Amino acid sequence: MPSKDNHDSGIEFQGRKAKRADSRERRRAILDAALRIIVREGIRGIRHRAVATEANVPLAATTYYFKDINELVSDAFNLFAENSLTDTQQLSEDSFRTLEQFSPEQLQESNTRELIAQGLIDLVVNHIARQVGDRDQRILEHAFRNEALRNEQLAKYAAIPQRRTLEMIEKFFSLLNSPDPQADAEIVNGVIMQLEYSSLTGSDKGLTRRAISRIVRKLLDN
Secondary structure (H helix, E strand, O other), X not given: OOEEEEOOOOEEEOOOOOOOHXXXXXXXXXXXXXXXXXXXXXXXXXXXXXXXXXXXXXXXXXXXXXXXXXXXXHHHHHHHHHHHHHHHHHHXXXXXXXXXXXXXXXXXXXXXXXXXXXXXXXXXXXXXXXXXXXXXXXXXXXXXXXXXXXXXXXXXXXXXXXXXXXXXXXXXXXXXOOOOHHHHHHHHHHHXXXXXXXHHOOOOHHHHHHHHHHHHHHHHOO
């Protein structure tokens, strides 16, 4: 049976569950080692022996916790996804805090919408800067997204944090009475991911603020 290590996130870890503190530490060390290898070599670099060497644990430890490479890759992704959800949750909380200072009636006023737009633009631009600042995490993100196209099991797990992210953004636009908050969430999430990738590959950093400014104002104008 898969172990559910994080009840709030909905992410289910597939490998053998570790009950003792030292076992949990060893299991975590193995997953951290797998993530480091993916950053350096890509997912194709994941092998039980390579991960054991990187984690400085016996080879038998990796095969004890993870019956095969797919299970090891899946749980490495789940660990990455948990960390990513923490960042997304922070952005969500900051965004909703911007709305909480206004009444439902005020949220529909043009002056209020402009204040919200300015605050949201700053939040998203700063979020992108933090994401791009952690280059290894973005390498992992794209490695797992590409692997999910080939790995049906991983695609299923990847859908969980993706759905949580979209739900957070959708809720934000629902509070603003968007005519289609679900579509708005897809647009904003897609733009953010593309701008993160562009920034990593040397795009003009000024483009990020201009693009976010245009998309936020367009969406808030409905």
